[in-house]
Amino acid sequence: MRVVHSPLHLLHEPPFEVFSGHPGPAWEVTARAESIRAALAADPAFALELPAEHGLELALAVHEPGLVRFLAEAWPAWQASGERPAALMADTFPYPRSRSARRRPPEPRAPGGRVGYWSFDTTSPITAGTWIAARAALDVALTAADAVLAGDVVAYGLCRPPGHHAGRSTFGGYCYLNNAAVVVARLLGAGAGRIGILDLDFHHGNGTQEIFWERGDVPYASLHGDPHRVYPYFSGHADETGEGAGAGATFNQPLPAGTDDTAYLTALDRSLDWLAGRHDGIVVVSLGIDTYGLDPICDFALTTPAYHEAGRRVAATGARLVILQEGGYHVAHLGENVRLWLRGAAGLTPDAAARPGDGG
Numbered sequence: 001m002r003v004v005h006s007p008l009h010l011l012h013e014p015p016f017e018v019f020s021g022h023p024g025p026a027w028e029v030t031a032r033a034e035s036i037r038a039a040l041a042a043d044p045a046f047a048l049e050l051p052a053e054h055g056l057e058l059a060l061a062v063h064e065p066g067l068v069r070f071l072a073e074a075w076p077a078w079q080a081s082g083e084r085p086a087a088l089m090a091d092t093f094p095y096p097r098s099r100s101a102r103r104r105p106p107e108p109r110a111p112g113g114r115v116g117y118w119s120f121d122t123t124s125p126i127t128a129g130t131w132i133a134a135r136a137a138l139d140v141a142l143t144a145a146d147a148v149l150a151g152d153v154v155a156y157g158l159c160r161p162p163g164h165h166a167g168r169s170t171f172g173g174y175c176y177l178n179n180a181a182v183v184v185a186r187l188l189g190a191g192a193g194r195i196g197i198l199d200l201d202f203h204h205g206n207g208t209q210e211i212f213w214e215r216g217d218v219p220y221a222s223l224h225g226d227p228h229r230v231y232p233y234f235s236g237h238a239d240e241t242g243e244g245a246g247a248g249a250t251f252n253q254p255l256p257a258g259t260d261d262t263a264y265l266t267a268l269d270r271s272l273d274w275l276a277g278r279h280d281g282i283v284v285v286s287l288g289i290d291t292y293g294l295d296p297i298c299d300f301a302l303t304t305p306a307y308h309e310a311g312r313r314v315a316a317t318g319a320r321l322v323i324l325q326e327g328g329y330h331v332a333h334l335g336e337n338v339r340l341w342l343r344g345a346a347g348l349t350p351d352a353a354a355r356p357g358d359g360g
């Protein structure tokens with residue numbers, strides 16, 4: 001299986017995040033992607049490669065161009081303003097329920113105002129290398145998509161930063177550009193017909209859902225922690241099913257704390273049944289491993305063998321898969337869990353060492 005990764009992710013090292021009133025160390029750290037890269041590099045079933053540059057045309061189609069422009073300019077503009085903090089992060093957001101501000105306000109000039117205008121939370125700092133890393137993650141995703149368009153049955157993009165929380169006009173949740181959504185745009189443009197999205201991250205993919213909310217040709221299925229309980233709080237409920245041409249093309253399964261392997265795999269089967277027949281052969285997988293029982297910021301109870309079984313079941317649908325990395329914060333076990341998911345998706349046994357003939 002081709003594995004696309006870029007060392008440019010190392011330039012994005014958020015120094016902190018603010019969540020539930022706690023200023024704390026960032027969870028979305030460089031060591032995450034390095035854990036995955038190391039695990040895959042040690043397994044001959046995977047061939048690591050660098051991404052090809054793809055430019056920003058598709059990102060500008062999926063996202064509001066002002067967001068892309070802001071992300072590109074934010075750090076230099078912040079530096080030029082004379083501010084010198086470790087990272088640029090929003091503290092003030094537009095509030096659309098204000099009766100006197102129902103029309104969209106203009107984008108302010110101040111960098112601190114601009115960042116609130118284009119984001120929705122306080123967990124996604126912009127640092128000196130954030131834009132370069134976000135662009136590289138997009139190139140990673142698009143290069144994996146190219147492999148599938150060229151005939152590979154499955155390809156994996158080791159995206160960092162992740163993407164599924166980024167909406168058309170907003171970044172947040174450690175995500176800046178929506179890698180999965182831009183890949184879907186690429187596949188649609190290549191004439192691949194209806195593209196399925198299977199979002200397996202612990203958190204609801206609010207950005208991806210929003211981008212395809214009114215699209216009937218991009219069915220979106222997600223299983224995730226119930227937003228009544230967990231981030232991103234404001235989307236992911238079961239009664240969100242799409243609108244307009246997209247009516248019925250969104251399928252959310254909010255799940256309880258402690259969801260274990262059996263319950264998760266049952267919900268996964270429901271998502272796969274729902275997706276079957278709604279796409280024309282290619283499914284983009286937003287692969288979050290923050291469903292892991294030991295994940296430090298999430299509350300599911302999955303164990304390592306479930307990841308191999310999940311990958312196996314997704315691939316057994318016969319869909320061709322563009323698999324993109326999203327979350328997963330238990331760094332020590334992250335690489336192994338991803339490796340096993342991908343081995344399952346490749347139709348390989350869990351353990352390379354035990355069955356040396358399986359590689360390739």
Ligand code: Q9C
Nearest residue numbers: 019123162173174297326327
């Ligand atoms: N202490 C992704 O998994 N912060 N984003 C929660 C809990 C927001 C998750 C912190 C979680 C964002 C891609």
Ligand code: ZN
Nearest residue numbers: 201202203327
């Ligand atoms: Zn997540």
